[in-house]
């Protein structure tokens with residue numbers, strides 16, 4: 001039912017009333033960095049999204065140019081959840097732990113990329129590249145430079161995974177331009193992070209933000225050091241996006257669990273609920289080019305809604321670096337509405 005301009009709804013048009021007292025009514029959450037294919041097995045998107053209030057998500061380059069068409073047809077299209085995906089710049093994509101993709105730019109298949117962008121543009125979020133120990137040794141920043149060139153050529157963005165980086169972070173972010181995304185912003189594997197030796201955010205990182213580079217927490221099990229994240233939040237360097245980086249073996253497991261739990265970590269790090277929710281709704285919606293449709297509750301949008309309770313409960317998070325994070329608030333999903341239809345509901349949130 002279209003909502004009139006003045007926002008007034010005629011009671012005769014109301015089909016269902018949902019008592020949300022004591023709850024927050026958010027736009028459906030968007031998980032901006034997930035892996036719905038890993039070790040070629042993958043996980044069913046709806047199963048891991050809808051019960052968590054997540055109604056849209058982006059696969060972060062699990063799949064290379066060889067298998068991307070299959071991924072769109074058999075993973076993205078059948079899902080209730082609104083999905084986009086980055087295509088890995090390599091042909092093979094991410095095969096799994098211990099078997100890294102070959103990021104030699106000489107092997108990039110531009111012809112396949114052209115086909116995918118012609119055929120599947122609405123589902124394409126951009127390109128994805130991973131660099132760091134075990135992936136880019138001996139290659140320097142060449143794969144990054146070439147991937148940025150490709151992104152500009154295809155008028156899209158590059159999302160960069162740079163964990164345990166082999167070069168200082170300033171050199172890496174200096175390669176990125178407006179609209180590109182640095183994933184795993186708060187990683188601290190190896191000698192380099194976004195903090196300099198005095199614990200301050202590098203000036204080059206601030207400059208990158210000023211010219212439009214985006215920073216996604218993409219937590220994962222091992223990609224978010226509470227020490228780095230806390231220092232960043234204290235210095236006013238908040239993430240643009242908060243996401244899970246979930247994979248087959250991390251979803252609902254310790255260190256990651258789910259998007260609402262990941263959001264609770266950033267509440268505990270000192271971010272406001274408003275900022276945390278924006279990082280999981282309005283900002284990723286804009287990055288997906290869907291800000292009129294998702295990540296918002298305004299008239300004309302898709303009517304994706306996440307009803308959640310903010311519960312006070314004392315507990316402690318621990319990261320993979322041994323840091324502890326005392327927390328007092330947890331977001332508990334109650335009901336998920338996708339395109340105006342209820343598609344998940346906590347039994348305790350029933351009307352009986």
Ligand SMILES: [Zn+2]
Pocket residue numbers: 033034035060161218245
């Ligand atoms: Zn990832």
